Amino acid sequence: MRNYPERSSVIDLRSDTVTKPSLAMREAIFKAEVGDDVFGDDPTVVKLEMIIADLLGKEYALFVPSGTMANQIALRSLTQPGDEVILEKDSHIFNYEAGSASALSGLQLLPIKGKRGVITKEQIEAEIRPEDIHHPRSKIISLENTHNRAGGTIFPLDEIKRIFKLAKENNLKLYLDGARLWNAVIATGIPLHKWAKNFHSVSVCLSKGLGAPIGSVLAGDEEFIKKARRIRKMYGGGMRQVGIIASAGIYAVENNFNRLIEDHRNAKLLAERLSELKGIKIDLESVHTNIVVLDISESGKDVPSVIKELKEKGVLVVPFGKTKIRVVCHLDVTRDDILRALEKFKEVFES
Ligand code: TLP
Secondary structure, three states: OOOOOOHHHOEEOOOHHHOOOOHHHHHHHHHOOOOOHHHOOOHHHHHHHHHHHHHHOOOEEEEEOOHHHHHHHHHHHOOOOOOEEEEEOOOHHHHOOOOHHHHHHOOEEEEEOOEOOEOOHHHHHOOOOOOOOOOOOEEEEEEEOOEOOOOOEOOOHHHHHHHHHHHHHOOOEEEEEEOOHHHHHHHHOOOHHHHHOOOOEEEEEOOOOOOOOOOEEEEEOHHHHHHHHHHHHHOOOOOOOOHHHHHHHHHHHHHHOOOHHHHHHHHHHHHHHHOOOOOOEOOHHHOOOOEEEEEOOOOOOOHHHHHHHHHHOOEEOEEOOOOEEEEEOOOOOOHHHHHHHHHHHHHHHOO
16 A cells, blocks of 8 residues: 555645635635526626626626536537637647537537647638538637647737637637636736637636636627527536525636736746756746646656656646646645645656
8 A cells, every 4th residue: 555645735736727715715605695597696697797798898708617618608609510610739629628519519620730829820821611512611710828738828919819800801700718818818917808809709717727616707799698598508507506606706806816927936937947857848938827848758757657656745747648747836836835846856857
């Protein structure tokens, strides 16, 4: 029997989804006013939707259980089976949503390989289908900001503006998976509405860096949200006294948004120090926010055994492909935890 460290001493860097509600957040949950949200009666959900719609500069917003459901509702609301979605090859929708765009909406996905998660207007333009009965109809361009698999990278606003213009000229909808758009805002100082203005619709997640236990919000115009509400019901995402959860989302936006800068500083420190260790390669220029991706192919070690060794020392991380490991900084890891984690990495890579 191995002696694993006590749970409390574990430094969990697997994702920013692992955070637990603080006492203050739980108090907000405790006090939440509720009603049946399928009837539109939950005042706390309505308040959250209004806050997010306002922040994003959109007409309406819709609270949904997860980022995956937000993405899938958006795709379904904007397409017919057989339509095509242009997206980046490493995007969450293409890699981590269990094939649901095809399974639930009958969509064909057209992936384009980007650089640090960024695809250009020219790359997209080359893939837009001409009107022809043989082709699927190009319908949506979907971007991700920040880009998870590229390591939390920021999609430059100028390129987004060019892509938006292209989308309008070709009668396509531009959609943003903004699960971590909050991080892009804090890293650049560009407010949410300035990003969102370039998209037909946007989703943001409350249960990543912001630290709420559950929930995402989808935003757009009245017609889109009306359709999205129907699809949410179809997908089983219509929830009842869900102000209980929305209250945590409101608390998260009000209290945990500005502090994301701390996660970015921790990620930078971690990336710089880890890149000095033998056999670890990190693209330091891609460390824009709270995520660090380590390439260990030159260490002579394999990913599963590094993960196991780190786990035995009380540090949790996830595999990110055959030779890579992802490390994510968040609300529940302090600078001190980061320094302790660095010591453990040192023991694994320099022993
Ligand atoms: N990402 C998770 C895993 O699914 C990989 C993580 O740990 O990072 N969009 C983006 C950009 C995401 O990173 C995620 C979650 C989602 C959507 C989906 O959110 P949930 O998990 O709420 O369905």
